[in-house]
């Protein structure tokens with residue numbers, strides 16, 4: 206079986222177009238899902254490029270769960286009150302949509318994928334021009350792979366004067382091309398120059414942040430910096446994702462492509478996951494390198510676990526997430542102490558969070574409450590954000606902000622976009638930050654950010 210049966214598509218489109226009342230709305234979403242034969246998500250991703258479509262990509266840390274989106278059937282963009290406005294637009298899309306999805310599988314059917322800026326009040330630079338304050342896309346074609354099963358969703362935005370037969374044929378043809386794609390050759394590229402942006406100035410900012418904290422004006426402030434790379438040719442996104450899949454199995458992989466610009470990364474940090482009313486979140490803060498040998502690795506892990514400064518960095522996150530969830534959830538479960546979370550290049554302190562979301566709240570409410578946690582902003586929130594806004598020599602854009610997906614059945618997941626890079630053709634900006642507390646040392650924090658660049662740097666040609 207390949208793709209979705211022509212007749213179903215045609216009939217649904219016909220009904221959706223006929224019953225569309227232009228006095229009420231100009232267009233609506235038609236979304237059709239069907240289970241398909243096992244398909245390689247990366248070949249689908251590569252075929253989408255050949256078909257001239259912008260792509261989105263998502264894999265979660267646990268289970269096998271991969272979403273690949275091609276093209277853009279519906280764009281949800283927001284500037285003011287970006288989270289609230291995104292939710293309103295999403296609900297409007299669903300209210301008017303015709304959805305045919307007999308599967309209960311999360312991530313199938315009408316799915317929106319996207320992200321937002323870290324701080325809507327920070328002045329925007331040209332670097333992030335393709336990435337609006339909030340931008341979600343309902344892709345034209347979505348391949349969902351979950352525990353060995355594959356699904357294809359076709360999303361179409363229809364207007365009153367669209368022709369159902371033609372439209373159906375067109376989307377069927379493209380779906381077939383995407384599903385039989387493959388055979389594209391991966392392009393190799395090399396780093397031709399590498400520049401750390403103002404490292405001395407950054408260390409000085411760390412020093413000033415510690416001073417501010419010592420004076421009692423804040424407790425924790427997270428500060429980030431940028432590393433710029435130039436390649437000998439345009440970076441091949443597919444090549445990068447394939448390498449990340451091999452090297453970062455314990456991380457979420459995400460990619461949002463807008464023409465020649467692409468924001469992608471491999472983040473270990475879950476912000477929130479919702480499966481109907483079952484909510485998961487995570488506290489991730491406190492960092493050390495991995496050891497060369499098993500013994501060294503365990504020793505470094507033990508030291509991290511007992512280190513006062515790292516435990517303090519971590520505890521701010523735990524407290525804040527607990528408070529944020531208290532009114533919106535029941536059955537909140539958070540262990541007393543963190544555990545170690547090992548990644549390829551570094552290890553973290555990690556505390557998992559589980560809860561039940563009350564009916565009257567949505568995933569957007571939780572994203573709005575949690576972002577930014579003290580893992581990326583600081584404590585207290587306003588004071589730390591103000592310090593970052595005024596002192597960080599960086600437009601974070603979507604770095605450190607929520608990125609993820611949601612479907613029409615109350616499922617979705619957002620991760621915090623760290624260990625990430627904005628790629629613009631032959632150039633890339635990498636970002637890494639760290640949590641500054643009263644006894645932070647600028648040189649040590651500098652070294653910590655250095656290892657946080659590695660997950661991306663090692664797949665970008667170094």
Ligand SMILES: C=C(O[C@@H]1C=C(C(=O)O)C=C[C@H]1O)C(=O)O
Pocket residue numbers: 427429474489490491492518553580581623624636637638639640641657
């Ligand atoms: C800010 C980043 O990471 C955050 C900061 C950490 C720390 O300072 O220990 C650890 C994990 C993340 O919460 C980053 O990777 O850019």
Ligand SMILES: [Mg+2]
Pocket residue numbers: 490491492518639640653
């Ligand atoms: Mg740290």
